[in-house]
Amino acid sequence: MVIGAAGRAEGHRPVMAAEVAAFLRTVDPGLIVDGTAGGGGHLRHLMEAFPSARFIAVDRDPEAAGALPAEPGRLLVRNASYTDLPSIVAESGFGMADAAIFDLGLSSLQLDDPSRGFSHRLDGPLDMRFSREDDVRSAGDILNGLPEREIADILFRFGEEGRSRVIARAIVASRPLESTSDLVRAVRGALRGNPNRAMSRIFQALRIAVNDELGALSTLLAGMGGWVRQGGLAAVITFHSIEDRMVKRFFMDSGVFAHATPPWEVPSRDEARTNPRSRSARLRRGVRL
Ligand SMILES: C[S@@+](CC[C@H](N)C(=O)[O-])C[C@H]1O[C@@H](n2cnc3c(N)ncnc32)[C@H](O)[C@@H]1O
Known part of the structure; x- marks a missing residue:
């Protein structure tokens, strides 16, 4: 693909x-x-x-x-x-x-469907579940509900994101986050320069956490x-x-x-x-x- x-x-x-x-x-x-x-x-x-x-x-x-x-x-x-x-x-x-x-x-197919929330390039809900029928936390539940430290740990562990603490702080300060665009905006506010690579890592980390991959x-x-x-x-x-x-x-x-x-x-x-x-x-x- x-x-x-x-x-x-x-x-x-x-x-x-x-x-x-x-x-x-x-x-x-x-x-x-x-x-x-x-x-x-x-x-x-x-x-x-x-x-x-x-x-x-x-x-x-x-x-x-x-x-x-x-x-x-x-x-x-x-x-x-x-x-x-x-x-x-x-x-x-x-x-x-x-x-x-x-x-x-x-x-x-999943990445390109804005309603799934997997892509930082498309506006959509903060979902990221492989199966919307699964009774698991969505990305929005994680971002709006977990303590800052746990969000930072997810970004660091699953995204190997070195600036995880700064980004987690910006996410918590931007709550409530409702869409992928809200998340992108929060991350952009926390990082200097071109944040595209970091954005991919952050979305990947959340997807891995949501689906317990x-x-x-x-x-x-x-x-x-x-x-x-x-x-x-x-x-x-x-x-x-x-x-x-x-x-x-x-x-x-x-x-x-x-x-x-x-x-x-x-x-x-x-x-x-x-x-x-x-x-x-x-x-x-x-x-x-
Ligand atoms: C990279 S894609 C596979 C593409 C496929 N090989 C092709 O050539 O079209 C990965 C797929 O794995 C599925 N997936 C992720 N976790 C899974 C799991 N625990 N069990 C079964 N499928 C899973 C995703 O829904 C996604 O459709």
Whole structure:
């Protein structure tokens, strides 16, 4: 997926799709699980690459899952968190998975929809929940309700934002914040120079906190040995150093998965040039022991 100059999605260009398919080809997979199906970019690519394989596709976002075309007998689609995969795979009747792909983070469909509140470039409500049906705090609840120190911790931990305390102070002074524009204004008031990079980090940090993304990843990894067969593969595309470290440690230390060779890949120069979103991606490659 690619964000164009106007900020709109220009179709789906799944990140490192060729590398993922080449990795999965090493086991000639019969059942592939896409745990973050999103706009279906990887799913479509893999369904073409492996015409005789069956697929299970899940996404936590009901809008994303609802747009994926189920194919009875070949593609099972579920609106669920990837943390539910142990029961989804068991109930599918398809057996254990030969391979799984996770493309973590946010899709361009979500980023480009102002009503979701994910983009600092678009005015919208401070929501940021992957599923608006989830009974979890929105970004607005966090920004308007948490003490300054906890907001600063979120910005520092999940956004690696060095000026987290100054920004948190400005946020609290600007309460109540109702829209993404209110947040952008508060941050601009606190920072000198061009705050665009900081803005991306702040929005990313809030999104990670709202959706408890690191908690979900940790639950996923802990359960993955239960539904990927021995010798099966896990391909995890991360865009954040904390996520990448979590997956790396899991493949190094869990005793359930190990790194494949090579353990990770990054996008080709050509992909990084033509798809800016891919630039921070890293594909971690694991094998079930
Ligand atoms: C980067 S996008 C995936 C894009 C997709 N691979 C494609 O090529 O179109 C990440 C997706 O993961 C979904 N997601 C985030 N957390 C999730 C979770 N815990 N379980 C399932 N899906 C999740 C998001 O809703 C989003 O649609």
